[in-house]
Structure formats: structure tokens, C-alpha cells
Amino acid sequence: MTKRFGDFTAVDDVSLEIGSGEFFTLLGSSGCGKTTLLRIVAGFLRQSAGSVRFGERVIDHVPAHRRNTGMVFQNYAIFPHLSVTQNIAYGLRARGLARAEIERRVARMLEMTRLAAFAARKPRELSGGQQQRVVLARAVVIEPDVLLMDEPLSNLDAEMRIHLRGEIRALQRQIGVTTIYVTHDQEEALSLSDRIAVMRAGKVEQIGSPHAVFNEPETRFVAGFIGESNFLPARRLGADGGRVVFETVGGRRIAVPTSRVRGDGARFMLAFRPHHVRLAPDAALAGALADTVYSGTAVRHAIDLGDGVRLSALMLSLPGAPSLPIGSTLSFDVPPDAITAFPDSGP
Ligand SMILES: Nc1ncnc2c1ncn2[C@@H]1O[C@H](COP(=O)(O)OP(=O)(O)OP(=O)(O)O)[C@@H](O)[C@H]1O
Ligand SMILES: [Mg+2]
Structure with missing residues (x-):
């Protein structure tokens, strides 16, 4: 109607x-x-x-x-x-x-x-x-x-x-x-x-x-409106089995299940939740720790990937977790099933 x-x-x-x-x-x-x-x-x-x-x-x-x-x-x-x-x-x-x-x-x-x-x-x-x-x-x-x-x-x-x-x-x-x-x-x-x-x-x-x-x-719009999302600009490289491979900041590669790719084109935005970011040694992505905010239950890290791209990572604060100095390099990844790729039509 x-x-x-x-x-x-x-x-x-x-x-x-x-x-x-x-x-x-x-x-x-x-x-x-x-x-x-x-x-x-x-x-x-x-x-x-x-x-x-x-x-x-x-x-x-x-x-x-x-x-x-x-x-x-x-x-x-x-x-x-x-x-x-x-x-x-x-x-x-x-x-x-x-x-x-x-x-x-x-x-x-x-x-x-x-x-x-x-x-x-x-x-x-x-x-x-x-x-x-x-x-x-x-x-x-x-x-x-x-x-x-x-x-x-x-x-x-x-x-x-x-x-x-x-x-x-x-x-x-x-x-x-x-x-x-x-x-x-x-x-x-x-x-x-x-x-x-x-x-x-x-x-x-x-x-x-x-x-x-x-x-x-x-x-x-829905990815940004419902809950909080990171948006990582990426270029589509090609398909590989059930996945589409993207290249993002610093030449790093991310594969996203085809079912989670929402359109065609060369330029995309990869959307994922801050709480889906996992810190792990030698993971696919890396950036510099720009800021850490402690809120009791959770710790939020701001990570600079270069090219003006900043991501947010949210984790439960655990007893005895080492505090990370600002400026240190963080290596992280995101489970492929937690990423959605949207064609990037904007500037
Ligand atoms: N009687 C009316 N004459 C002209 N425009 C109207 C009239 N009623 C609503 N609108 C316009 O229609 C649009 C939708 O209004 P609506 O009241 O449905 O919004 P809403 O989603 O309920 O917003 P909110 O969350 O602020 O209540 C608004 O831009 C509003 O200005
Ligand atoms: Mg209303």
C-alpha cells in the first residue's frame, strides 16, 4: 500500500x-x-x-x-x-x-x-x-x-x-x-x-x-541500523568455490561465503560486528591499536588499518588479560560466516 x-x-x-x-x-x-x-x-x-x-x-x-x-x-x-x-x-x-x-x-x-x-x-x-x-x-x-x-x-x-x-x-x-x-x-x-x-x-x-x-x-542500511557494524572497504578479486575473495587495506585477503555477498561490482563494503572480531597471533588482518575503552564487562579496541580505516573490536574483559599498549600491532580475524559483503556505490 x-x-x-x-x-x-x-x-x-x-x-x-x-x-x-x-x-x-x-x-x-x-x-x-x-x-x-x-x-x-x-x-x-x-x-x-x-x-x-x-x-x-x-x-x-x-x-x-x-x-x-x-x-x-x-x-x-x-x-x-x-x-x-x-x-x-x-x-x-x-x-x-x-x-x-x-x-x-x-x-x-x-x-x-x-x-x-x-x-x-x-x-x-x-x-x-x-x-x-x-x-x-x-x-x-x-x-x-x-x-x-x-x-x-x-x-x-x-x-x-x-x-x-x-x-x-x-x-x-x-x-x-x-x-x-x-x-x-x-x-x-x-x-x-x-x-x-x-x-x-x-x-x-x-x-x-x-x-x-x-x-x-x-x-x-540494515547492517548499520540494527546493532553496530564495522565497514571495511574491499575490492572483489574473484570467486573460489563457495566463496568470494576480497582484497582489503594493505593487500590483505578475506573470503566471504557466496550466500553472504549481496550484489555485484568491483567495490564492496565488508560488514561485521565488533564482537565478532577475534584477536589471534598471525591472523589474516592487522592494525595498530588506537584506543582502548574499558567498560567493566567489555573492552573495546579501536584499530587503525591504514588508509583512514578504523575498526572497532569488542571483547569480554577477562581477569588477567594483558593490557595492550596504544600503538602496538594487533593481529585479528573475523569468522567468514559473520561477514556480509555489500556493493559499495557511495564515494
Ligand atoms: N497529516 C500529514 N500531513 C503531511 N505529512 C504527514 C502527515 N502525517 C505524517 N506526515 C509525514 O509523513 C512522514 C511519516 O510520518 P510518521 O508519523 O508515519 O513517521 P514515524 O515513522 O511514525 O516517525 P516517529 O518515529 O517520529 O514517530 C513524516 O515525514 C511526516 O512528516
Ligand atoms: Mg510515529
């Missing part, structure tokens, strides 16, 4: 199919079109082209309030004058459910979101995290076909974010509701999702499991 605002295209020919019960995340930086896509699914916004289906049913003409979606949006406030219980019951009352059924469902929801002790309180008597749990309970209690969440944790402090993240995932698993979650926080996306769509400027760059988008990036 596509969404244009005037002559600006906010969502550009995006096609997604989300499985029943799946936790699906739209991940991308600010302005890439995540909220626009979610608002189209919710029915608050009409797409310029394409259509939305829930199962077999096209719902393009179904108004938002009849789509049976549960919504947890960034600024979707709870009613300040209603108690926690009344807030959660609101959607059920609006649907005209019997009193006994409403009480049963609300009680279950209070239990699941651990809000039972706060049932009679007003929102202003709750912490930010507790309020957000009320929003979540209110969205889920109606037993929606789809649960839509747009940056539901962004107003909370770091500790509460991580805590509530776990609760959202547990709740979603427990009730099995199909969920579309929007975030620009990659760690949140990786830890919550069954699958992630990585978006960039209105387009989807890659769709896959957290493991796939992290370990098998299909584009250079």
Missing part, C-alpha cells in the same frame, strides 16, 4: 502479511512512516493506494471504531476521572456486554496486568508504568482481532521500559493476539518480536526474525 500527503510519499508501496497471533514490529527512525502505516490499519487514515485485509475480509470501508482493534498509542490517555476498573471496563460497556461478563473480564485483566491492588484508584494516583498498564489492559480486554501499539513505552524511564517490555510480551503470548508494534528502539524490537520490518523513508528494507535482521542483513 501507499500513502501520499500532497506530493510527499510517506508510505511507499509497502506490502506486509502478518500471521495470526504474531508479534510483528515496524522498526525505523523518525519520519520513516511507521505511525502512518499503523493509523491506516487502525482506520484513522485512508491509504492512497492498496488495501487492508483482516483475514479474508477487506476492511477499507470499515470505520475505525468497527475494526475491533485494541490501541496503545503514545498519547492515548486514560480517562482521568474514572478509576482503573472503570477505565478497563469502558470499552466493554460501550459494546453493551452483560454486567457479569464485564466483571469477569475486568477481573481477569486486573490480574494479568497486576493492577488488582490499584483497581479503585484514579490515574493520577498511579505511576507512569502503572498508567501504561491500564492503557494496555483497556486495549486488550475487548479481545481485539489486532492489537496496535505505537511507541507505548517511550514516555517511561529506562528501567520501567525494560520491565514493561517483558510484561507486554508475556501478556501477548498468553492471549495470543495478533500484534503490530511500532518502535524506533532496535533493542525493544529485537527482544519483543516474532518478526520485524525494518523501514526507511517509507519503504521496507527487510522483513525477518530478530535473528535474521541482525545476523543476515540484506542491505547495508
Whole structure:
């Protein structure tokens, strides 16, 4: 589907199919079109082209309030004058459910979101995290076909974010509701999702499991956006069995499995994670230690390879490891399966 605002295209020919019960995340930086896509699914916004289906049913003409979606949006406030219980019951009352059924469902929801002790309180008597749990309970209690969440944790402090993240995932698993979650926080996306769509400027760059988008990036953008990557410029020398051989700074050679080479051409960028760099005597690559930063659990080395190329190497800090003097030569390699080669079109 596509969404244009005037002559600006906010969502550009995006096609997604989300499985029943799946936790699906739209991940991308600010302005890439995540909220626009979610608002189209919710029915608050009409797409310029394409259509939305829930199962077999096209719902393009179904108004938002009849789509049976549960919504947890960034600024979707709870009613300040209603108690926690009344807030959660609101959607059920609006649907005209019997009193006994409403009480049963609300009680279950209070239990699941651990809000039972706060049932009679007003929102202003709750912490930010507790309020957000009320929003979540209110969205889920109606037993929606789809649960839509747009940056539901962004107003909370770091500790509460991580805590509530776990609760959202547990709740979603427990009730099995199909969920579309929007975030620009990659760690949140990786830890919550069954699958992630990585978006960039209105387009989807890659769709896959957290493991796939992290370990098998299909584009250079994804390799740089999800987690941290080193980019080592290299020239393609030729194929050798199931591998492609590259020459990099200082005439050193690196072989990459053909399945991890993402295109053709002469000039490439070899992408790999700092934690995949292994220091070893007489390894394939070498450089001068430019800097070392100790952070308790890990040690990060900056390594200069010459020609202005600097790499980052991250290792666990082990007791008794010798400290390496700045300027010393480090020999290292990277497991071939941890390298992805992208054609280098840039300068
Ligand atoms: N009603 C509108 N009229 C014109 N342009 C809009 C409108 N709504 C959104 N846009 C533009 O469409 C693009 C995508 O907006 P969207 O809100 O979907 O981004 P987002 O990915 O949710 O970003 P963020 O992470 O900052 O919330 C932005 O460039 C935005 O300025
Ligand atoms: Mg948004």
C-alpha cells in the first residue's frame, strides 16, 4: 500500500502479511512512516493506494471504531476521572456486554496486568508504568482481532521500559493476539518480536526474525541500523568455490561465503560486528591499536588499518588479560560466516 500527503510519499508501496497471533514490529527512525502505516490499519487514515485485509475480509470501508482493534498509542490517555476498573471496563460497556461478563473480564485483566491492588484508584494516583498498564489492559480486554501499539513505552524511564517490555510480551503470548508494534528502539524490537520490518523513508528494507535482521542483513542500511557494524572497504578479486575473495587495506585477503555477498561490482563494503572480531597471533588482518575503552564487562579496541580505516573490536574483559599498549600491532580475524559483503556505490 501507499500513502501520499500532497506530493510527499510517506508510505511507499509497502506490502506486509502478518500471521495470526504474531508479534510483528515496524522498526525505523523518525519520519520513516511507521505511525502512518499503523493509523491506516487502525482506520484513522485512508491509504492512497492498496488495501487492508483482516483475514479474508477487506476492511477499507470499515470505520475505525468497527475494526475491533485494541490501541496503545503514545498519547492515548486514560480517562482521568474514572478509576482503573472503570477505565478497563469502558470499552466493554460501550459494546453493551452483560454486567457479569464485564466483571469477569475486568477481573481477569486486573490480574494479568497486576493492577488488582490499584483497581479503585484514579490515574493520577498511579505511576507512569502503572498508567501504561491500564492503557494496555483497556486495549486488550475487548479481545481485539489486532492489537496496535505505537511507541507505548517511550514516555517511561529506562528501567520501567525494560520491565514493561517483558510484561507486554508475556501478556501477548498468553492471549495470543495478533500484534503490530511500532518502535524506533532496535533493542525493544529485537527482544519483543516474532518478526520485524525494518523501514526507511517509507519503504521496507527487510522483513525477518530478530535473528535474521541482525545476523543476515540484506542491505547495508540494515547492517548499520540494527546493532553496530564495522565497514571495511574491499575490492572483489574473484570467486573460489563457495566463496568470494576480497582484497582489503594493505593487500590483505578475506573470503566471504557466496550466500553472504549481496550484489555485484568491483567495490564492496565488508560488514561485521565488533564482537565478532577475534584477536589471534598471525591472523589474516592487522592494525595498530588506537584506543582502548574499558567498560567493566567489555573492552573495546579501536584499530587503525591504514588508509583512514578504523575498526572497532569488542571483547569480554577477562581477569588477567594483558593490557595492550596504544600503538602496538594487533593481529585479528573475523569468522567468514559473520561477514556480509555489500556493493559499495557511495564515494
Ligand atoms: N497529516 C500529514 N500531513 C503531511 N505529512 C504527514 C502527515 N502525517 C505524517 N506526515 C509525514 O509523513 C512522514 C511519516 O510520518 P510518521 O508519523 O508515519 O513517521 P514515524 O515513522 O511514525 O516517525 P516517529 O518515529 O517520529 O514517530 C513524516 O515525514 C511526516 O512528516
Ligand atoms: Mg510515529
